[in-house]
Amino acid sequence: EGVQPQEYTLIKMEVLSPFPPKLGVLEGRRVFLAAATLRPETMYGQTNAWVLPDGKYGAFEINDTEVFIVTQRAALNLAYQNYSRIPEKPTCLVELTGYDLIGLPLRSPLSFNEIIYALPMLTILTDKGTGIVTSVPSDAPDDYMALHDLKSKPPLRAKYGVKDEWVLPFEIIPIIDIPEFGDRAAEKVCKDLKIKSQNEKEKLAEAKKLTYLKGFTEGTMVVGEFSGRRVQEAKPLIRSKLLEIGLAIMYSE
Numbered sequence: 517e518g519v520q521p522q523e524y525t526l527i528k529m530e531v532l533s534p535f536p537p538k539l540g541v542l543e544g545r546r547v548f549l550a551a552a553t554l555r556p557e558t559m560y561g562q563t564n565a566w567v568l569p570d571g572k573y574g575a576f577e578i579n580d581t582e583v584f585i586v587t588q589r590a591a592l593n594l595a596y597q598n599y600s601r602i603p604e605k606p607t608c609l610v611e612l613t614g615y616d617l618i619g620l621p622l623r624s625p626l627s628f629n630e631i632i633y634a635l636p637m638l639t640i641l642t643d644k645g646t647g648i649v650t651s652v653p654s655d656a657p658d659d660y661m662a663l664h665d666l667k668s669k670p671p672l673r674a675k676y677g678v679k680d681e682w683v684l685p686f687e688i689i690p691i692i693d694i695p696e697f698g699d700r701a702a703e704k705v706c707k708d709l710k711i712k713s714q715n716e717k718e719k720l721a722e723a724k725k726l727t728y729l730k731g732f733t734e735g736t737m738v739v740g741e742f743s744g745r746r747v748q749e750a751k752p753l754i755r756s757k758l759l760e761i762g763l764a765i766m767y768s769e
């Protein structure tokens with residue numbers, strides 16, 4: 517962990533009912549996968565959520581009606597940040613692994629795709645954010661490569677029980693234009709750097725550096741309420757909007 521606290525926006529991705537048997541005890545409540553992002557302005561382009569198959573998660577009671585699925589560590593941090601009914605003590609309603617979450621249908625704020633699915637990503641860190649990541653393959657190299665892996669490798673889908681219809685219909689959605697990189701920056705940079713899979717960590721770190729700074733400083737929104745505005749301007753406006761409508765909360769660690 518860095519010296520500076522990192523400020524994330526937690527995006528509330530609602531699990532659509534009916535719930536599978538493993539989540540049966542949660543029926544009747546509003547259940548969310550809570551994804552930590554630094555890029556709330558990219559939420560238009562979501563194609564799926566990411567979970568770590570072997571990761572340990574829990575369904576934690578946040579208030580009378582809402583439940584967040586996150587790592588135990590994130591639940592504790594949230595409790596200390598006063599997002600649990602009993603401050604400093606998150607209540608776990610059911611323990612889960614990433615395998616239990618794969619295939620859950622979700623409704624996520626701002627997403628042009630009305631329903632997206634939770635899918636496996638093998639490089640998720642459990643000591644960062646919530647262990648849940650929202651996937652925007654137009655602008656995040658990690659997301660682009662992980663989705664590319666699932667789309668291009670049927671045995672990988674089979675290994676994790678991923679159905680074709682959770683992956684194949686979902687195309688990259690252009691949301692931000694960056695001079696030099698165009699409106700599918702992650703794809704362009706991954707191709708330029710000849711990245712072959714989600715496991716090429718060093719190359720992906722390079723790809724992230726290239727797209728992240730440029731996207732923020734020179735990117736322009738090409739969709740949504742702030743289409744035509746700079747990413748720098750749109751980001752705080754979109755974040756405020758999500759917080760206001762109750763579909764995101766701030767989270768720091």
Ligand code: A2H
Pocket residue numbers: 522552553554555558639640641642643644645646647648649650651652655656657659724728
């Ligand atoms: B970002 P930092 Cl469009 N493990 O959100 C791995 N990655 C994680 C994570 C975890 N436990 N928790 C969050 N992340 C991802 C959007 C996005 C992100 C875009 C472009 C770049 C980008 C959509 N995915 O991040 O290490 C989340 O992905 C580039 C760094 O705290 C989160 O923001 O700096 C970002 O990494 C946080 O990474």
